[in-house]
Amino acid sequence: MANEPAKIGVLGGMGPEATVLFMHRVVAATPASDDRDHIPLLVDNNPQVPSRIAALIEGAGDDPGPVLARMAAGLEAGGAAALVMPCNTAHNYTSQIRAAVSVPFLSMVEMTGERLAANFADGCRVGVLGSPALQITGVFDREFTARGGIKALYPADREAMLGAIRAFKVSAHDEKAAKTVCEAGRELKAAGADILLIACTEFSLVADQVGQVHRMLDSLDVLVEETIGFSRRAAGRSLQDAPGKVASA
Numbered sequence: 001m002a003n004e005p006a007k008i009g010v011l012g013g014m015g016p017e018a019t020v021l022f023m024h025r026v027v028a029a030t031p032a033s034d035d036r037d038h039i040p041l042l043v044d045n046n047p048q049v050p051s052r053i054a055a056l057i058e059g060a061g062d063d064p065g066p067v068l069a070r071m072a073a074g075l076e077a078g079g080a081a082a083l084v085m086p087c088n089t090a091h092n093y094t095s096q097i098r099a100a101v102s103v104p105f106l107s108m109v110e111m112t113g114e115r116l117a118a119n120f121a122d123g124c125r126v127g128v129l130g131s132p133a134l135q136i137t138g139v140f141d142r143e144f145t146a147r148g149g150i151k152a153l154y155p156a157d158r159e160a161m162l163g164a165i166r167a168f169k170v171s172a173h174d175e176k177a178a179k180t181v182c183e184a185g186r187e188l189k190a191a192g193a194d195i196l197l198i199a200c201t202e203f204s205l206v207a208d209q210v211g212q213v214h215r216m217l218d219s220l221d222v223l224v225e226e227t228i229g230f231s232r233r234a235a236g237r238s239l240q241d242a243p244g245k246v247a248s249a
Contacts (some may be wrong), residue, residue, distance in 0.1 A: 003236055009042045012045040013088065018201035021204065022220060026227055029225070049068065049090070057136060065096040070100070091109045106223070112197065124195070126193060126196075131162065157184070164181050170247075181210060182206070185213040195217055197216075
């Protein structure tokens, strides 16, 4: 029917808890007075996507790219008007995803870079809380450099970050992992970060705690806002009731 929000395809399962969190935040942030006002989400919640950590850090295991490309094609075939992926590290495979479909892929990394560039002057220092794969591959560094020379800072203890990610995949309420992430945030604040960036959707589970450490932007919230915005724009709906729960840099 006319003016219905456009269907968004979600490449999920990386991890499953993060995908559910993304869906929850989309529902919570969507201005709605009835079920029909909410965003239709077609979700491929595939925990069997090959390990991004193994592929990007250890140089082992299967390539996640072809699996993600097949998922993207399936979501397009299912009627998705655009695709999103609530996993920062998996954005290393953006080119393969885009090559597999004709609909837009809304990149969380690109949109986060845009948000930071719009709110901070050149030379802004961003403390990146995420998988060490982000630093190793430079996925955010390239985006920051292209948008005014934003500088990324990373925690020194890569193994601690990996341990926290793995712990959250076991339990969303792991207190030790939450403490590790917050300690890394304090380290980056002390190193001169102007803002902390949650760049792992597992760490989005403890965004409220990170926000108590320092000024913070959650890349998942950026994705949520853009998901809602795209879907409503495609339907010709007004965006004046912008989602109120999305963190702003």
